[in-house]
Amino acid sequence: MEESSDAGLALVSACRRLYSAIDRLDQAAAVKVGVNRSDLRALNELEHGPVRAGHLAEALGLTTGSISSLLDRLENLGLVTRGPDPSDRRAVLVSPTRKLFSELAPLYRGVAEQLIELAKGYGPRQQKSALKTLEDVVLVYERALDS
Amino acid sequence: MEESSDAGLALVSACRRLYSAIDRLDQAAAVKVGVNRSDLRALNELEHGPVRAGHLAEALGLTTGSISSLLDRLENLGLVTRGPDPSDRRAVLVSPTRKLFSELAPLYRGVAEQLIELAKGYGPRQQKSALKTLEDVVLVYERALDS
DNA sequence: GAGCAGTGTCTTGAACGTCAAGGTTCTTTC
């Protein structure tokens, strides 16, 4: 029993370290492209393609007015573009630019490559188990948000 | 090889989710005690006991002047106390109060307990492997900061 | 005593967010 408790606390500690490391990486990324952390969160939302301005407001927990000036900042930096949403002409579709990817990718690619290397070193069975571990942990944290 | 790459990317994704979940948890914690995220970072530095004001300035990347007003805010909320440092009478030692722990602990305790439960369900060998996985991942992220 | 390090106070400027008003566009209702 004692060991389980220790292992659990070790998990907590490791998660915190991971959080801190990712946080510092994001901080470095924000400095690199010259934006604040809120803006970077918005940029992260664009990872998989265009998104509506309203969606950003909801995702970041800001008012639409805030998002407007946020988008002004990002657009001035050439990191995003605003365009019409074909499916709703009231809406604004925010798209990432090549510049965004070319500036941010190098910072994150290293990590991704190293994690792929890590996975390679694990072998099939351990890969599955490693992934399961992480997902279990994520679920614990996500469930904690509900209560 | 393809699987390794997929597994690696899955790791990236899981880490991001973990980061996001912890981030939201911290956000909830900050709201709960009525401080902003910078202040919460300072509070986290106090987790293991008293700390010098100068250390906070360094850890948070702020000037000592900024730390002064930050400490004013936290002291007014009753979350920290300022006291003399026995080993250096120039220095100010910042200590967490009981109120800090009593307000913050409930939010984080749930997660800790659940992770301990998770570890229990794993069994000794899998515990070790799970922990190793997390630490490997942490190392990847931490090393990415150097480059 | 001189120089240095740690901290606090005050001022200043800028950044960020909320709020309220207003212009378009979509949707619902009659």
Place this chain on the structure above:
DNA sequence: GAAAGAACCTTGACGTTCAAGACACTGCTC
């Protein structure tokens, strides 16, 4: 199919917050 209402975004005024910078004070070290 026209009008009312809702949804989406922008804009500008406003307030708050935050951190930098200059300066003063205290105590350490030599």
